[in-house]
Amino acid sequence: MDRGKRPxxxxxxxxxxxxxxxxxxxxxxxxLFLPAKSLCKFRTVCRxxxxxxxxxxxxxxxxxxxxxxxxIFLQTPGGSPSLVPIDANSCGVPDPFxxxxxxxxxxxxxxxxxLCCQGREGDKxxxxxxxxxxxxxxxxxxxxxxxxxxxIVLLFEPSLLNFVAEYKIICAFPSADFGEATExxxxxxxxxxxxxxxxxxFGARRVMPKSGVHVNGVVYWMTTGSMIAFxxxxxxxxxxxxxxxxxxxxxxxxxxxxxxxxxxxxLNILVNAxxxxxxxxxxxxxxxxxxxxxxxxxxxxxxxxxxxVLHVDSEIMVVQDGERTYSYDFKSRATKVLSSRADSHSxxxxxxNSLVAx
Amino acid sequence: MASSSSSSKTGLKKMLTLxxxxxxEFELEESIVIQxxxxxxxxxxxxSLIPLQNVDTKTLTKIIEYMKKHAEKTESNKEEIKNFxxxxxxxxxxxxxxxxxxANYLHINGLMDLLxxxxxxxxxxxxxxxxxxxxxxxxxxxxxxxxxxRDEHKWAHEGGEFDESLx
Numbered sequence: 135m136d137r138g139k140r141p142x143x144x145x146x147x148x149x150x151x152x153x154x155x156x157x158x159x160x161x162x163x164x165x166l167f168l169p170a171k172s173l174c175k176f177r178t179v180c181r182x183x184x185x186x187x188x189x190x191x192x193x194x195x196x197x198x199x200x201x202x203x204x205x206i207f208l209q210t211p212g213g214s215p216s217l218v219p220i221d222a223n224s225c226g227v228p229d230p231f232x233x234x235x236x237x238x239x240x241x242x243x244x245x246x247x248x249l250c251c252q253g254r255e256g257d258k259x260x261x262x263x264x265x266x267x268x269x270x271x272x273x274x275x276x277x278x279x280x281x282x283x284x285x286i287v288l289l290f291e292p293s294l295l296n297f298v299a300e301y302k303i304i305c306a307f308p309s310a311d312f313g314e315a316t317e318x319x320x321x322x323x324x325x326x327x328x329x330x331x332x333x334x335x336f337g338a339r340r341v342m343p344k345s346g347v348h349v350n351g352v353v354y355w356m357t358t359g360s361m362i363a364f365x366x367x368x369x370x371x372x373x374x375x376x377x378x379x380x381x382x383x384x385x386x387x388x389x390x391x392x393x394x395x396x397x398x399x400x401l402n403i404l405v406n407a408x409x410x411x412x413x414x415x416x417x418x419x420x421x422x423x424x425x426x427x428x429x430x431x432x433x434x435x436x437x438x439x440x441x442x443v444l445h446v447d448s449e450i451m452v453v454q455d456g457e458r459t460y461s462y463d464f465k466s467r468a469t470k471v472l473s474s475r476a477d478s479h480s481x482x483x484x485x486x487n488s489l490v491a492x
Numbered sequence: 493m494a495s496s497s498s499s500s501k502t503g504l505k506k507m508l509t510l511x512x513x514x515x516x517e518f519e520l521e522e523s524i525v526i527q528x529x530x531x532x533x534x535x536x537x538x539x540s541l542i543p544l545q546n547v548d549t550k551t552l553t554k555i556i557e558y559m560k561k562h563a564e565k566t567e568s569n570k571e572e573i574k575n576f577x578x579x580x581x582x583x584x585x586x587x588x589x590x591x592x593x594x595a596n597y598l599h600i601n602g603l604m605d606l607l608x609x610x611x612x613x614x615x616x617x618x619x620x621x622x623x624x625x626x627x628x629x630x631x632x633x634x635x636x637x638x639x640x641x642r643d644e645h646k647w648a649h650e651g652g653e654f655d656e657s658l659x
Contacts, residue, residue: 156589157627159596160611163604167612174648178620178641180629223617223652228645 161186166196169204169487170266171219171226190297190491193267197247197292197299197490203450206472207249207483208459209241217265217485218472220450220461225487227265234268235261241481243288243303243346247488250288250303260321262288262301262492265485269492273303276328278319280307287346287353289366292490299490300324304353306341306362309334316341316357318364318371331364335371338362344481347382349389354382363407374407375420383446390424392443392451399427399441399453427451427462430469434460444482452482509541510556512549517541518556524563529599547594554580554587555594558603581610584659585626619654626658 161183165173173196177184186192204225209215217230232239232251239251239261251261263270280286290301301323309315316338318331338357345356353364354374361376379391389404402421429441434455444459445452451462452472459473506522508531526532534542544552561576581588588611595603615623624631633641642649 156593157629159592160589160608160627163596164592164608164611164615167609168616171648172616174645175620175654176623177645178633178638178649179623179631181632183629184641219651221617221652223654226647226651228647 166192166199168196169200169224170196170489171487172224173489174266193489193491194292194297197488198294200488201246201292201486203447203484204487205485206445206452206461207241207244207485208473208480209483210480211240214238215241218459220470220472225485227487228268230265232263232265235263235270236272241483242284242286244483244485245288245290245301245348246292247486247490248288248290248299248301248492249483249485250286252284252286260286260303262323264488264490264492266487266489267491271492273321274327276305276319276321278305278307278317278328278330279310280305280319283343285341285343285346285355287348287355289348289353290490292488299492302366304346304348304364304366306346306353306355306364308340312336314339316362316371318369320366331369333364333369333371335362335364335373337373338371345382347384347389349384350387352389354389356382372407381443381446384448385424385446386448390446391421392446394441394443397439397441399429399443399451401425401427401446401451429453429460429462433469433471434458444480445484447484450484452484454480507540508535510552511541511543512547512552513545514549516549516552518552520556520559521563524556524559527559527562527600527602529601531598544598546597548590551590551594554591555598555600555603559600562602577606581606585611585614617652617655619656622654622656622658 165176165186168176173187177187204221205217205219207215207217214231217227219225235251237253237255239253241249241251243250247264249263249265251263253259253261257275259275260273261270262273285306287304288301289304290299293300303321305319306316307319309317312334314337316335318333319328320331321328338360340358341362342356347354351366353366355362356376356379361374361379363372363374376391380394381392383390383392385401385403391402393400393402401424403424404420405422406420439455442454443451444454449464451464453460453462457475458471461470461472507519508522508525510518510520510525522535526535531542547555558580561573565573588607592604592607592611595607615626618626623629631638
């Protein structure tokens with residue numbers, strides 16, 4: 135009855151998805167590819183955009199679509215964290231010092247927009263937070279003793295069907311019962327509890343706390359003289375040789391290591407984790423060289439270099455040379471100065487500017 | 493069915509005809525066209541001449557170019573497809589809007605994601621004012637309201653030089 139009174143446009147056409155205006159298409163399909171900072175900026179475009187960006191469903195879809203590393207968190211021991219965006223216009227958080235958490239923390243691990251931090255005082259509690267929305271959660275205490283600098287890896291894979299972020303935390307810790315052995319403690323957000331895996335990795339000496347990397351369901355750490363691989367589905371561990379390795383990363387779905395000699399940086403991919411069990415004289419190799427990275431000399435200069443690689447993934451590599459930190463983009467092959475006053479003891483964690491809800 | 497299969501040279505490939513809003517007809521193999529969900533459903537319903545009233549010839553030509561290239565996709569030409577995609581999304585915002593409307597109507601998911609990612613990359617650094625201009629969106633906030641919404645996320649408006657250009 136009322137329909138006849140409405141002037142002008144036909145309602146039927148407006149509600150029909152086939153005839154969607156491109157403005158609506160952009161709002162519904164393109165915005166979710168933007169990083170969180172741009173989205174918070176674009177809330178002021180108009181009411182419709184603000185409404186769209188504010189819905190939990192949008193936040194969920196954005197966390198699925200916007201997946202590239204857009205900045206790095208740097209933190210010196212005892213200092214407050216800082217966020218170095220790769221592009222300051224589009225990546226950012228309201229409070230990079232994480233003062234919204236109840237106590238000063240050390241960032242331990244980062245995964246697709248979430249950070250795992252550890253408090254410095256008292257019982258050294260773990261916190262999970264999203265620094266954009268400033269939502270946070272304190273994790274229950276584990277029965278295991280993770281030691282003074284726990285080797286933590288946070289694992290969060292946004293999934294279409296899981297509306298609530300589901301994540302796991304894996305900690306490799308020195309066994310209390312056996313010498314020179316490593317055990318694994320696993321926190322799962324679904325159960326909201328820690329559980330020590332049945333697996334014990336013998337012969338693994340000290341696990342390097344900052345070295346953990348997750349690749350396709352397997353977590354790798356460097357130890358003094360070797361590497362540990364822990365398969366999450368099988369809950370089995372394996373010792374791998376890797377004495378010349380400085381840093382591990384995930385590159386194109388495979389584990390990679392980076393070797394630096396002088397001014398050249400070489401990226402190697404793990405192709406066979408079982409070379410130690412191959413027959414004698416087998417030609418199969420554990421690593422295969424993927425590519426050599428040459429930083430732009432116009433930006434890094436021609437002087438003698440002392441590179442150390444802080445982070446590597448499929449998209450970017452973060453390299454430090456003295457006080458300067460560079461990013462190298464694998465797609466555009468561009469080198470960029472990220473920071474010119476970095477402490478060499480900084481911890482470096484990749485960060486995705488995501489709206490994911492906890 | 494018999495007539496359409498005899499018209500193709502191999503005698504095996506089923507051909508379909510797409511008709512743009514300008515009336516131009518394009519004959520294509522079915523295997524190429526079924527990347528597009530809307531047409532796939534029409535083919536399943538037995539159509540072989542498909543009128544596309546919302547897609548003009550210029551846009552349809554571009555879309556066919558995309559579908560042909562992506563139908564060739566194999567493990568070995570990933571790099572080539574990547575470069576093709578890179579070239580494909582070059583062009584003015586207006587061209588992209590035409591394409592995105594058509595891709596949305598035709599339900600070509602891969603193309604939709606490619607275009608949306610590209611549009612997102614292009615507006616990422618833009619100022620709020622530039623975005624309104626580009627998409628022809630009118631500001632429906634009162635100045636007070638706009639100020640308030642801005643203050644809710646002040647940090648997002650700081651720390652960078654936003655691009656005011658419209659291309």
